[in-house]
Amino acid sequence: xxxxxxxxxxxxxxxxxxxxxxxxxxxxxxxxxxxxxxxxxxxxxxxxxxxxxxxxxxxxxxxxxxxxxxxxxxxxxxxxxxxxxxxxxxxxxxxxxxxxxxxxxxxxxxxxxxxxxxxxxxxxxxxxxxxxxxxxxxxxxxxxxxxxxxxxxxxxxxxxxxxxxxxxxxxxxxxxxxxxxxxxxxxxxxxxxxxxxxxxxxxxxxxxxxxxxxxxxxxxxxxxxxxxxxxxxxxxxxxxxxxxxxxxxxxxxxxxxxxxxxxxxxxxxxxxxxxxxxxxxxxxxxxxxxxxxxxxxxxxxxxxxxxxxxxxxx
Amino acid sequence: xxxxxxxxxxxxxxxxxxxxxxxxxxxxxxxxxxxxxxxxxxxxxxxxxxxxxxxxxxxxxxxxxxxxxxxxxxxxxxxxxxxxxxxxxxxxxxxxxxxxxxxxxxxxxxxxxxxxxxxxxxxxxxxxxxxxxxxxxxxxxxxxxxxxxxxxxxxxxxxxxxxxxxxxxxxxxxxxxxxxxxxxxxxxxxxxxxxxxxxxxxxxxxxxxxxxxxxxxxxxxxxxxxxxxxxxxxxxxxxxxxxxxxxxxxxxxxxxxxxxxxxxxxxxxxxxxxxxxxxxxxxxxxxxxxxxxxxxxxxxxxxxxxxxxxxxxxxxxxxxxxxxxxxxxxxxxxxxxxxxxxxxxxxxxxxxxxxxxxxxxxxxxxxxxxxxxxxxxxxxxxxxxxxxxxxxxxxxxxxxxxxxxxxxxxxxxxxxxxxxxxxxxxxxxxxxxxxxxxxxxxxxxxxxxxxxxxxxxxxxxxxxxxxxxxxxxxxxxxxxxxxxxxxxxxxxxxxxxxxxx
Numbered sequence: 001x002x003x004x005x006x007x008x009x010x011x012x013x014x015x016x017x018x019x020x021x022x023x024x025x026x027x028x029x030x031x032x033x034x035x036x037x038x039x040x041x042x043x044x045x046x047x048x049x050x051x052x053x054x055x056x057x058x059x060x061x062x063x064x065x066x067x068x069x070x071x072x073x074x075x076x077x078x079x080x081x082x083x084x085x086x087x088x089x090x091x092x093x094x095x096x097x098x099x100x101x102x103x104x105x106x107x108x109x110x111x112x113x114x115x116x117x118x119x120x121x122x123x124x125x126x127x128x129x130x131x132x133x134x135x136x137x138x139x140x141x142x143x144x145x146x147x148x149x150x151x152x153x154x155x156x157x158x159x160x161x162x163x164x165x166x167x168x169x170x171x172x173x174x175x176x177x178x179x180x181x182x183x184x185x186x187x188x189x190x191x192x193x194x195x196x197x198x199x200x201x202x203x204x205x206x207x208x209x210x211x212x213x214x215x216x217x218x219x220x221x222x223x224x225x226x227x228x229x230x231x232x233x234x235x236x237x238x239x240x241x242x243x244x245x246x247x248x249x250x251x252x253x254x255x256x257x258x259x260x261x262x263x264x265x266x267x268x269x270x271x272x273x274x275x276x277x278x279x280x281x282x283x284x285x286x287x288x289x290x291x292x293x294x295x296x297x298x299x300x301x302x303x304x305x306x307x308x309x310x311x312x313x314x
Numbered sequence: 315x316x317x318x319x320x321x322x323x324x325x326x327x328x329x330x331x332x333x334x335x336x337x338x339x340x341x342x343x344x345x346x347x348x349x350x351x352x353x354x355x356x357x358x359x360x361x362x363x364x365x366x367x368x369x370x371x372x373x374x375x376x377x378x379x380x381x382x383x384x385x386x387x388x389x390x391x392x393x394x395x396x397x398x399x400x401x402x403x404x405x406x407x408x409x410x411x412x413x414x415x416x417x418x419x420x421x422x423x424x425x426x427x428x429x430x431x432x433x434x435x436x437x438x439x440x441x442x443x444x445x446x447x448x449x450x451x452x453x454x455x456x457x458x459x460x461x462x463x464x465x466x467x468x469x470x471x472x473x474x475x476x477x478x479x480x481x482x483x484x485x486x487x488x489x490x491x492x493x494x495x496x497x498x499x500x501x502x503x504x505x506x507x508x509x510x511x512x513x514x515x516x517x518x519x520x521x522x523x524x525x526x527x528x529x530x531x532x533x534x535x536x537x538x539x540x541x542x543x544x545x546x547x548x549x550x551x552x553x554x555x556x557x558x559x560x561x562x563x564x565x566x567x568x569x570x571x572x573x574x575x576x577x578x579x580x581x582x583x584x585x586x587x588x589x590x591x592x593x594x595x596x597x598x599x600x601x602x603x604x605x606x607x608x609x610x611x612x613x614x615x616x617x618x619x620x621x622x623x624x625x626x627x628x629x630x631x632x633x634x635x636x637x638x639x640x641x642x643x644x645x646x647x648x649x650x651x652x653x654x655x656x657x658x659x660x661x662x663x664x665x666x667x668x669x670x671x672x673x674x675x676x677x678x679x680x681x682x683x684x685x686x687x688x689x690x691x692x693x694x695x696x697x698x699x700x701x702x703x704x705x706x707x708x709x710x711x712x713x714x715x716x717x718x719x720x721x722x723x724x725x726x727x728x729x730x731x732x733x734x735x736x737x738x739x740x741x742x743x744x745x746x747x748x749x750x751x752x753x754x755x756x757x758x759x760x761x762x763x764x765x766x767x768x769x770x771x772x773x774x775x776x777x778x779x780x781x782x783x784x785x786x787x788x789x790x791x792x793x794x795x796x797x798x799x800x801x802x803x804x805x806x807x808x809x810x811x812x813x814x815x
Contacts, residue, residue, distance in 0.1 A: 113503060113528055122509030127387055151380040151389050155446065155458040158335060159465060161342065162439050166469035169432035173475070176428040247345065247426060256339040263339065267332050269381075275328040275391075276381045 008048060015041045028077070032070045039063025052218035053141040056210075060226040068306050076308075136283025137215040145220065146287045150276045154266060157259040157294060160301050164255065168246060171309040177247035181307035186239040196238020203231030211295050215284060221258075221291040225298025232303045246310045251300065258297030262290050319365065322373045326366035327393040330401055330445045333359055338438035346421040348434050356412035359441065363405035367398040367801060375805035377451070385452065385512030392451040392513075394805025396658060399798055400448040400575065403662045407567045407669045408441050410784045414673050414777055415560040429473055429558070436473075440466040440564060447572040453501045453511045456576060457494065460540070464490040467569050470561035471553045482552035489539050489549045493573070496536025503529035513584050522588040530585050537580075540573035543634060544604035547627045551611075554626060555619035559676025562619065563669040566626045571661050574633050581637065582654070586809035594637040594814055601634030602741035609748030613755065617685050618675045621756055625711060626668060628745060632660045632726065635738050639729040641813040649729040654810035655802050656725025662798065663718025663791045667710040670784035674700040674707070677777055681770045687756065692764035699778035701760045706785035708753040710792070713746045718791025 018041060022034035039062045046055035128140050128148070135143035145153045186192045207227040214220030236243050244251045265286065269277040278286050318324075337355035341348035369376065375394035382388070415437070419430040443462030450456040468490065472483035505511055507526060508519045520526055542550035554566045581589055608628030615621045636657025641647035677700045682689045694701040710717035713724075723742055730739040791798060 109528075110499075113525055114506075116525055117503075117506050121506050124386055124509060131383075131387060147381060148383050148387050149381075149389055149455075152455055152458050155455070155462060158338075158439060158442075159458070159461055161339070162435065162462065162465050162469070165342065165432055165435045166465055166472075169428065169436075169469050169473060170475070170480075171428050173428050176431070177426060249343075249345070252343045252345065256343050260336075260339050260343075263332060263335055266328075267336075270325045270328045270332065273323065273325075274380075274382045275325060275332075275378060278381070 011041065011045055011048065015045065028074045029071075032067060032074055035070065036063050036067035039067065053139075053220070053223075056218055056223045060223055064230070065226060065302060065306070072306065072308060134283075136278060136285075136287050139214060139216050139218065139220075141218070142214050142220050142287070146290065147278060147283060150262075150266075154259070154262050154276065157262060157297070160298065161255060161259055164301050164305055167305060167309060171246075171311070175310050175312075177245060178310040178313050179243050179245050180304060180310045181236070181243050183312060184237050184239050186237065188239075192234075193238045193240070196235050196240045199234050200231050200240075203227055203234075207231070207295065207299075211291060212288075214291065215288065221294040221298060224291075224295045226302060228295060228299035229302035229306070232299060233306055236303075236307070243307055246304075251304075254300045255297055255304075258290075258294035261293035265290060320369045320372050322369075322376065324365075324369065325378065326362055326369055327376065327378065327391055327397075327401075327449050329362045330359070330366060331442050331449065333362060334438040334442035334445070338435045338442065341434040341438065345431060346424060346426040349416060349420065349430075352412050352416055352434060355438065356409045360405040360409050363398075363401040366393055367402050369393070370395055370398040370804050371797075371801060385515055386510040389455050390451040390512055390514070391449045392805075393449060395801045395803060396805065397448045398804075399658070399662055399801050400571070401445055403665045404441065404444050404448070404568055406787055407563065407665050407784065408437075410666075410669060410673065410780050411560045411563050412437070414563075414780045417774070417777075418558075418560065428475075432469065432473060433558075433560075436466045436470050437560075437564070440470070440569070444568055444572055447575060451513045453504065453513070453516070455511075457498050457501060460494055460497065460573065460576070463569055463572055464494060464540075467561075467565055470565065471557045473558050473561060474556070476556075478552070479556035482549070482556045486549045486553040489542075489546070493536040493539035496539070497533045497576075498536075500529040500531075500533030500536070503532070513579065517584050517586075520585055520587060522585075526585065527588050530580065530588050533580060534577055537573040537577045538600070541570050541577070541630060542627060543574075543600050543630055544607050544627065545600075547604065547608065547630075550627055551620055551623040554623040555617060559672060559679075562623075562676070563672040566623065566672060567665040567669040570626065570630060571633075571665065574630065574661065578633075578636070578657070581814060582640075582807040582809045586807070586814050589637075589814035594640075597634045598638035598738055601631040601637075602738065604628060604631030604634070605741050605745035606631075606748070609745060609752060612752040613748065616687055618679060618687055618690065618756065619672070619685060621687070621752060622668070622671050622675055625671075625749065625752065628749065629660075629664050629668070629711060632723070632742070632745065633657050635726055635730075635742065637814065638735060639726060639733060639738060640810060641733055647729065647733040647813060649732040650813050651803075651806070651811045652725045653729035653733075654806070655799065656722050656729060658802055659718065659725060659791075659795070659798070660722035663710055663722050663788050665788075666784040666791075667707040667717075667719065667788035670703050670781045670788065671707040671711075673781040673784065674704040674778070677773045677781065678704075681773050682768065683771060687759055689768060690756075690759050691762050692760075692768070693770075694760040696770045697773065697778060699775060699782050700773070701757075703778065703781035703785040704760070705757055706782070706789055708749075708757060710785070710788040712749045712753060716792040717789045718795065719788065721792050721795045 018034055018038045022031050022038055025031035025034060040059060043055045043059035043063060046058055132138060132140055132143050135147045137143050207224040210219035210227060211224035235241050266276040269275055337351055340351055370393060378391045380389045380391060419433045421427055421430055439462055443459050443466060446459035447456060450459055468483050468487045471486055472480050503525055504516060508516055510516055539546045554562050557565060605628050608624050608631060612621050612624035612628060615624060636653055639653030640650040678690060678693050678697055679685045681697055710719035713719045727739055727742050
């Protein structure tokens with residue numbers, strides 16, 4: 001047994017154990033923390049599978065952002081989201097055992113199906129490798145996301161924008177147009193405020209690097225946008241910059257800039273005969289231009305998603 | 315000289331996705347000024363849908379490789395007769411709903427309101443999502459399109475912000491997400507098995523082995539949860555009845571059809587070889603269960619919008635009779651194509667009828683200030699146009715001639731009798747009678763003399779006229795069914811004629 005195999009097996013066991021602990025946790029906050037740990041372990045698993053882009057996305061969005069949203073939701077629920085105190089009545093036990101049995105059965109069926117898959121499954125990796133020279137970039141993930149299957153990504157950016165519209169639509173009517181998120185109280189010379197002044201420079205550099213490197217190495221608009229959103233949130237929490245009002249026209253324009261640029265690019269292509277077609281020889285330039293606009297919009301959207309519904313006057 | 319706007323290659327199909335997305339983004343950016351875009355955007359969307367249909371009638375089905383990349387690397391869009399007819403049905407309903415909603419969500423005192431801001435982006439993205447589902451020819455891309463629909467539909471249900479609609483929205487979200495995940499799991503299995511996501515490539519490669527069957531079953535179960543087919547219908551009535559009126563119309567007329575459309579595409583276009591007599595009889599049994607159970611529950615409701623919502627549960631049942639009635643390849647049915655066309659015709663005819671019914675009901679409820687049936691007594695005198703619209707829509711739902719609903723049920727019934735499957739004929743006839751029972755119960759209430767003159771809030775004639783126009787379309791579909799019939803036949807899957815499996 002090699003060291004790598006031991007590591008992988010331990011990782012698998014750890015992931016399953018943390019997942020189980022998250023489901024069984026009695027307290028909502030404990031469950032969320034375990035969920036974040038689960039996401040980070042899953043990110044390591046993706047690294048082991050040589051899918052660095054997926055690992056970055058899993059760590060940033062799956063564990064980080066989703067965890068943050070869950071913590072925010074739990075905080076707003078107060079104690080009300082806690083499951084009822086565990087009793088031992090037969091009905092309650094059945095109520096827990098039935099879904100558990102269903103999950104185990106579904107997982108077992110899935111294992112059987114995956115084992116039945118042919119070993120030489122015909123993936124698209126060779127075809128992507130063959131065609132990548134024409135895509136304008138050398139990172140296969142970016143080639144798929146922004147060129148070969150750019151249409152999926154276009155619709156995904158719209159999904160993100162609509163998710164924010166959906167969250168905002170839950171605002172109490174009287175608070176509409178005001179500032180999202182709780183009021184922050186950071187001591188001007190405290191750790192958070194200092195952090196808020198130091199982090200942006202570094203964060204901007206990392207985001208710009210992820211965006212630029214995405215063409216040839218793991219990275220891209222989604223990862224860069226998440227980093228940028230995190231930086232922005234720290235700046236807001238540290239009280240360096242105020243959170244913007246949701247009715248602010250500049251905020252609205254920032255939200256739609258990326259999807260609009262992508263859509264406009266697609267429409268120009270359609271008028272020329274190919275929807276979302278990149279101009280021959282200039283694909284790298286168009287991909288980077290779209291990704292830059294997308295990075296800004298993704299950062300704004302994710303940041304505002306975390307801040308949540310508008311609830312205090314501008 | 316003008317260029318030929320209907321020539322092959324003019325990307326009307328692409329425009330039908332790009333335009334509503336552009337209007338939605340503009341609505342987010344423009345805030346209170348967005349309402350000026352709404353009617354021009356909706357009308358332009360209708361023109362695009364009609365142009366796409368005319369293009370298919372003139373030149374046949376059209377395929378477009380997005381980005382210039384052919385499958386399996388890239389994503390294809392497919393505009394055939396079926397897709398074009400759903401584009402047109404969607405545009406008709408969406409235009410009516412847009413006209414109806416324009417004043418409902420007007421900014422108050424020039425200030426943007428919460429619902430006024432949220433409704434228009436949700437509405438136009440929903441429209442784009444529907445069109446993307448109808449045109450999609452790639453299983454993963456269809457998943458993304460379904461997500462657009464789920465998000466917009468759930469947010470629309472919650473738009474009123476009342477506690478009970480929020481609960482309905484959350485239940486809808488959980489059902490819909492579970493459905494999406496099941497669908498995605500099936501897609502992953504098919505991709506792992508065949509290395510392709512394109513419907514055409516999968517159809518050529520698919521063999522009825524265990525993985526393919528399991529994937530098809532998981533995807534179908536997920537899509538059925540989204541379609542709210544019996545017995546997975548529990549989320550639909552509170553969500554569709556609790557949503558704001560224009561949202562109810564969009565959800566009941568169109569959104570539930572999108573996932574049905576994918577079930578039909580999946581079995582007729584991709585996996586006809588994997589279907590068995592048992593699976594298609596099971597689909598039929600679920601459909602018949604929906605017809606009977608939904609109708610009986612509609613009969614017992616005391617809220618007007620709940621009657622209409624349970625009627626949707628029942629009417630969705632007819633769509634699933636299409637599967638057993640097309641028969642199997644082992645024993646091809648002479649009327650198989652009629653069953654397929656009848657099922658699709660039913661989906662198309664139900665859309666404007668159900669939208670008209672919800673819009674008319676919304677006006678009546680506004681006039682009474684009460685959603686229950688009892689206070690509606692005598693409303694026929696106060697809102698004659700809305701009541702007439704409701705009645706015309708009811709004619710189509712009951713399947714009375716000369717409506718679109720009649721044409722659809724006639725085709726299904728003929729196929730049932732010609733193939734000797736009399737039990738499905740019984741379900742169709744029972745559904746018609748039950749629909750008459752639950753709809754006449756409501757219509758009767760409109761026409762009886764009230765015990766005392768009830769105070770009514772005035773509603774605009776223009777809004778009543780929109781409901782009437784939509785109801786008129788569902789009747790017109792029966793009177794002029796030749797063109798839609800011809801359109802449906804263009805690019806019709808072989809399994810619609812030769813039977814499944």
